[in-house]
Amino acid sequence: MGKTADSRGLGVRPDPVRSFNRWKKKHSYRQSQKKQLRKQLKKPEWQVEREVISRLVQNYEKVSVILFSILAGLQEAQYRLVTEIQKQTIGLALQGKDVLGAAKTGSGKTLAFLVPVLEALYRLQWTSTDGLGVLIISPTRELAYQTFEVLRKVGKNHDFSAGLIIGGKDLKHEAERINNINILVCTPGRLLQHMDETICFHATNLQMLVLDEADRILDMGFADTMNAIIENLPKKRQTLLFSATQTKSVKDLARLSLKNPEYVWVHEKAKYSTPATLEQNYIVCELQQKISVLYSFLRSHLKKKSIVFFSSCKEVQYLYRVFCRLRPGISILALHGRQQQMRRMEVYNEFVRKKAAVLFATDIAARGLDFPAVNWVLQFDCPEDANTYIHRAGRTISLILFSRVGIGGFGWRPLPNTPFSPARLNESTLCLLTNVGKLSGKEYSKVNNLGVKGIGRYLKE
Template sequence: MVKSKKTNKPQPVNKRKLKRQEEEKELQDIETKSADPQSHSNSKLFSELPISRKTIEGLKRANYVELTDIQRKAVPLALAKRDVLGAAKTGSGKTLAFLIPVLEVLYRAKWNHEDGLGALVISPTRELAVQIFEVLKKIGKQHMLSAGLIIGGKDLAVEQDRVAKMNILVATPGRLLQHMDQTAGFDCDNLQILVLDEADRILDMGFQKELNAIVENLPKQRQTLLFSATQTKSIKDLARLSLKDPEYVAVHEKADHSTPQKLTQHYLVCELPKKLDILYSFIRSHLQSKAVVFISSCNQTRFVFETFCKLHPGIPLLHLHGKQKQTKRVEIFRKYCSMRHAVLFATDIAARGLDFPAVDWVIQLDCPEDADTYIHRVGRTARFDASGQALLFLTPSENEAMQAELAKKKVPIEEVKIRASKQQSIQNQLQSFCFQDPEIKHLGQKAFIAYMRSVYLQRNKDIFKVHALPAEEFAQSIGLPGAPKIKFVKASAAKDAQRAQAKEKSEALNAEVEEDEASGSEEESEVEESEVKQKSAKPMSKIEKMFQRKNQNILSDHYNKLIDFEEENLLDSTEANEDDEFITLRRRDHKLESDDEADLMLPMSRRQLKLTKKELAKKQSKGERIVFDDEGKPHALYEMQDEESFLKDGDAATQRQKYLEEEADLMKEADIEDKAVAKEKRREKRLAKKLREREQSANEEHGAVLAGSSDEFDEEMEEFDGGSEEEDTGKKREAKWFEDDSSDEEASAKRAKLIEVEQPETIADQEALALKLLGAA
């Protein structure tokens, strides 16, 4: 209390004024102490750093007390408002190393709601952005600052209403650039500090366009912090960000290994078709563990997840990939964090920065694109002081080159062998799933193409050789009846051959140049080089020039048949946008629905678009009919025997003779049966005819006289009964005494001739009848 001079009464002290004075004094002390970062480089506790009480209290409530190595070296430099490049092993606490300076810089600048955006944190993935924002909320509760999270997959209109009022933003590059272009009132002119988490990933080709556009909208007078487990030192990248004399902090650069010490790392070499069998056997034998399985593409992740769920391995299964909706991705991320035993199938969106608690195993089913990606993947386990294990699957074509890459990055890794007795095959089950469920079959086809495409698009061709992969066997291992046609495999082999030839030529030329320089004959070397150039530039023939023309419509049908449309189709597809599907299955008659992706058609060349339906049908490949046996295994309709199994029954001549004899016996038996059937049919036909004639003669009102004796009728019946015997013997029947040499038709006509007369009553009538009969004869 303070006494007044007039009244001598104590006056109330202005508490707000005292509080402001204390804050001013605290700020002055912090400014003075932070100006010398070297004096705090050996601090062990957060309370020893020149930071505000509000930040220290927030750290205590979040149970952050001791500094890690990267925090001890990077935080004092960042508090001194210097640009920092921080590199440290995964799980070493890089998030706090840049969030503490963000809060302190704005606190010392007395930042409030009216000042607008003061700090910007950019993350390559949505999950990592969510994780950073959660940590920021924990340690920044005491500060009077507003913070927001803007990532794709949420309502843009809701974000637009609030983003202009935020002091700190955690964002992904794509959604941040969208707000810069479309949100009115979003201003970055007063930005004080820019942070890039996983900076090497943001600076690479994947986010080059977005980051360049973002940096153009930011003021150059700012502080920039870059953090990653594998930091970039590219002058070109640093110039893009307008860094001023950045301090490079790498706490583990001189360490023996670039991965955590408590991380046990192994790799195994297996054929591509055996990968899923080994993975399933591993999961079945580790039901009390928590594992993350990294797969190269979204379609593969979906297929493995769906099929393994049908196999019921006995442990909860989850999957996380970029084609899921944002709400579902966040739900799966949080669900997996809360589970004690589970297996998460994920793409590389989960490879960087995400802090999954208590992960026991990191399994890399597909080879990472480089050693840096491997380091980020295995960083999901053995975080801080915990222990963990990692297992890498390598195919024989990837083994040697990948081990060399890991050795350069100081990654200690040992080979392990798989026991054949512990391995369980799931190929038959996968074939059954694909046969019974068209959706699973379609997922398998897309997974096959996605894997082959991912291998083809990798830059390091010493590791990734798509033409060396057993495509047919791999397709069968995932349950497909046959491998979908992929046109870039042939092109990859051709490119590798051209690359090898060019390398040999360049080495030969370099050797010749070195020899010429050693001998001192400069003139001769120039002549030889010119000769080499002349030899390499061979004159082109008329046919070669014709095939290189762009307007191929002038060619005749004969030359059109010689053109390889597959290679042209490949060139058109490779020039397409990389974000689109490289190749998909052609489905003209119907559509297959999927979760979040539109149905795509196969890319077609410009020439093929001009062809008629009839011409396209001729060029398309014909389908192959396949049958399934009792075990569900696919077989071609007609299969050829191998030479060994064919020769078991004898040589070709013997088998041919045996086949002919067996067929001849069968034909004889068939002939006997056919003759018996024909004989029976003839007998029945003749008998029916005679019966009809008898019935006709018996029903006549008047009697009929047959031209011939009753003996002839008996003879005809004998001929009917014995005709077959004469046919069997093959002998011709001799004519009897009353038969002439006329044809059978004339004889039958005569026998069938009838004379109709009245019944004779007197001798005269009988004589007249006799004369009439003699005249007819």
Template structure:
């Protein structure tokens, strides 16, 4: 009993103290109070009606965790887009928001994300609850940083999924995330490939900068992403500009959305009033010199410079860095690695005086604090791109300035497009005394450093290609660019050859020569017409009528039209070599003699006709040049169709024929039916078929035997290869004949180190049996315990030697 007592006591549940009971009771009370607080918060959000003077975040029906996070990040008052969208998005409605860049759209969708998951009591086991999709990596990083700052008091797990990182590391953490900030391409890759990544419980979806997502070619990706997401979700779509593609995306992804700021979001309101916008006119070859002079005169400012291509960004950065302007230089473009892009983004964010050369990858959504100047060296492709570029400065309530470089061929068109959208950009002039020409320095660098020369060539080609691919040809005219001077301004010894540019120049030169020929042709006919006018006024003279009558009908009509409309200055077609040939005056010099030789009546059979040509008038195909315009064939194609080269290349190919004894024509490789050769059902035909069947069966059996032999040979080669590999491995590991090799070092005997060969003799039980073949391994046996041979073994070896001598 005494022994059993302690065992019963140890197995019984220990009694809880009063302190533990009070702790459990208090935790239950805390959970109940939290549940009531969450329920009250949700009711307050649903019933909240914003007052007219709503400004502070503290007046919103949000949780204490979010309110403390906003206060910690120094966000106290709301912007216009936040005041209008937050009361609606907190109620769980879909929102289609549009506002000018820099107006605080990030907080407008991050606060509902945190509040929605807080009210649903979202935990780690619930999986992914909120998804934020961003067009660029830098913008995704910026959104993630803001999320961490205002959501530091919440217990949600958040992740960042962008390209450039290790996919395996992302997969391991992805299944534990409650909030995910991602770029479209990498997110779709995880949805398709990562096992365990599910979005079935998604509560809220955010599409930031939706117009930029679509402009970058992610329309199909977004459609595929939406197919993975549940229909019962809240969707928030924000964009700085509203386009038709954004509207179609909203119809696909939003359910009864509330439009915020779209009616008043015209382009004129898209730029803040504190932004000063200017443009300067300069030639293409003076752009870099003007940019250098601008940077040298603004060393104490923070400047963002936009160029049209990645190669231009790198060339300008590398050359200006070697010229030492006196201010830190950075560059950012889409060809850089992810780590480099993030480092550049963070460095420029923390600097007060710096210059960042960038492509349009930095034009959307990125919040660079305290940017003083935005300089656009290359003109933007459209007004929306211009708005987003200049939106990097004058953010929130701060002031900023923007400067646009325009060439003389771009000034009129770009200014008209901007004014049509309500943007007023003032023209300024540069002082020639403060402009420094750096063309000589660039030439010296290209001569001394082949890398600079190579970068200059790539920058030259990429810029011209970007202008060539622009949609608005009224502004971007690649044919009017001074390409040779542009190459010299980059320091290049000569202009690189470009295929598309060569085609443009050839087309331009051809059009110029055609214009000259047309002018000459029209002038000559005007002179002829003026002579005729002296006699008959506006009518044609008899001589002119006869000249025209000698040519073809089409030519006649065309020349008549030209002469009648010479006062209007209508263009005439270019005279070709065929026109000149038919205008020769001696065409009929042999016509009379030839007419006598040719017998058009088929011959009379008289003796005088023995030298007469018996000619048949063959019917020729219609002249392509005489086809009506309704056949949609251009004159150039008609002329090409008549050329020998075209006939040889595209004409019908003839077939080579052979003639039999009867004169019948056959193709040289004409196939005959078996019935024609062997007859139908005859004995010869049956014999041939039987012989063919026998041959096929024999060949089939031979192939089977060859296949078996080939397989056996392959297996034997595989075994031999495996055996050699094992022997090689055993030698490398120091094994010999199944056991470790033992090296025995013994002192030299009287025989000066001579060791008798080691052989194995057959045992007594094997004397009657025929002697077995001795292998090398059996002849080299040694005592593994001592490493030496015994006396009996030496005697056996001696007997074996004697027998072998017999």
């Protein structure tokens, strides 16, 4: 087929029509390439760059669209591996779409919105005279502070101005500088306070709204606050909403703030709600043994970094002072909501710096905070629900101390979609602490008071 016989019987020769068609196709392709090259040479550099960026955005799944300055910041901050939530979110955000993202704790949600934030303002050539361009709302002061620190590291090669607005700081000092900020990281209550009280503060030029840990924002009772904030923002904006869990309240907030969003749920088909590498264990002991078990555990892990979660601030205060007196041989820190803001930041930074330490904390440290190189997460009290457990556990080894009363008397049930393994209590290594709750002396009367209130609060919950 496609060959013709030579009349002289010397064999077959190629079909000239078919050969011509092949040549014509190649020739047309070369001519079109030359034509495009001539047009390209006539275009100004800014137009060529814009077309390249546009082409990259359209093929975001195959190529990287991040600018070199952002890549340099990521590399200097030791962020080298791209997570699944970042792969699926960054490209959609760069196309200007609203995004509703859900991913497990420790999946890299912070960079999933910080990279598009920097990229979007860079493309708009945003300056300090343009005012507020991006608003990032976090549920707690600690998470807002952590997000701000990551932003400083990743965006160090840009000229954008960034600010941190949280409770516990001088309101007047913040008001003097808030109008010159391009990227504002804040908590809901403080932001609404500035909207109500700070003269000339507005968000009319806002380009992007980011809601980080949206479910936690609503769990803390900020639903009305968020509704008031959104009413003060321009309707023409891009919104990125991130959450570790998808609750009814989150969906209600999404309907209020998002327009035709793209849904990104990277672990939708996962068997468990916790990370696959998370090792989860529990110990059942008598109620009066819980402090002894915790003390014995800390004594046998003196070179490890651990976080111990409690149910109330009073319980953290009481047991922190008790363990400081017991001296288990490792540095102990306390983080709870009754502390002043500066003290909370000092504790956070100190725990991050230390190679071996124990942090006694309430759920204020459970959501979003990134403590590097943590070996153990211990839950001294039962979490109130599955979502609280998921955020407490994070991405490291988790251990829960259950009392027999807590299992039988209070109707404890296994948490759904979480693979637990029982851990045996080694009686031979258990340090029995007697009279821990009967501290004497005037200086410890307050401690005993805290203990009584803490236990009462625990039983009530």
